[in-house]
Amino acid sequence: AGQPRYTRMAVNQLKYMVSNRKNYYGVFAATFISEESKQICSENGIGFIDLAGNCLFKFDNVYISIGGRPNLYPNTRPLRSIFSTKSTRALRVFLCNPKKEWFVKDIAKEANISLGQAFNIKQRLLEFEFIEETGSGKNSKIRLKNAELLLGKWSNNYSYRKNKIRNFYSMDDVEVLERKLIDYFKESQISYAFTLTSGASRVAPFLRYKRIFTYVSNNIDRMAKDLNFKEVSTGPNISFLEPYDEGVFYYL
Incomplete structure (x- = not known):
């Protein structure tokens, strides 16, 4: 569904594929492309199109842009899991400590959730680029990346x-x-x-x-x-x- 992390990975591959090819233009396609994913495409000179008809083609003398069409196949499960009761404990930990880097086990302890829950939340938050990884392997930690975006999405999924x-x-x-x-x-x-x-x-x-x-x-x-x-x-x-x-x- 064009989640930001996967969009960025695909866009980087497209950029590499077309970089040494004349008259090639990369276009990213997904069931539905979020505003965050559209921005990733635009910043990297890659076009996009989704099944709702939203698109951007911008190359040479061509400029086609269509937006504002709703998702025909909405799937809110990934976001719902991020904003479920236990998950919001981890969100508060990140938001209250915006510059701190965490091991997953430390997030679990601080938020009073299981290690398995903390790992699943980490994966979801990475998909939407709400957090980012630092380091690699056993030294890999996670930290808040986009507090404003996270708070905005949370407010839309809260009552x-x-x-x-x-x-x-x-x-x-x-x-x-x-x-x-x-x-x-x-x-x-x-x-x-x-x-x-x-x-x-x-x-x-x-x-x-x-x-x-x-x-x-x-x-x-x-x-x-x-x-x-x-x-x-x-x-x-x-x-x-x-x-x-x-x-x-x-x-x-």
């Missing part, structure tokens, strides 16, 4: 509704509530992480919002009772998310 959400109401305003929650979490030694608008405001403090979203590890009923929160079906100003996986608390 916060994967978490169990419980909604509450309090008479306090947002600032008071957040301070109260932070103090309670610390005193009770409860793992937590503000998210959505509440999390974004930590990065962009000019953001205004009237509803708090936070991951919490447990004890929601006890917490609601202690803080005098009322569970509601409409009009909440506090939403607790029971995380779909404990990996959301990594690096916090």
Whole structure:
């Protein structure tokens, strides 16, 4: 399906094949060619075409470009496996340590996943060029290559509704509530992480919002009772998310 790593390998072969041949022009063909693979072809002077009809032919006085046609045979399984529950633990490790190089066994340990899972995730991430290998043989390590692309793909394959959400109401305003929650979490030694608008405001403090979203590890009923929160079906100003996986608390 034109995954970037395989595209790059094919493009390099095509470049070599046509380099010493006059009047030859290399064209890469696949079931569907992603935007990343199109860029690889264009940067290397190679044309492309897929079964959807997207194409680029650019040589001599010829220029033909067709784009925007959807994939007729979508296969999302490779991406789904990258963004499955256990796999996202490894993604967080890479994203939180963007310059670090890892052995696969160290990724497995850090992400609290099996060695087999870590190896499979490595292969998938390499296919999409989200990570890259350094060294060779027994000294081979892996590191993050394209954080922006990885985050973009992850956001397209994620919904916060994967978490169990419980909604509450309090008479306090947002600032008071957040301070109260932070103090309670610390005193009770409860793992937590503000998210959505509440999390974004930590990065962009000019953001205004009237509803708090936070991951919490447990004890929601006890917490609601202690803080005098009322569970509601409409009009909440506090939403607790029971995380779909404990990996959301990594690096916090």
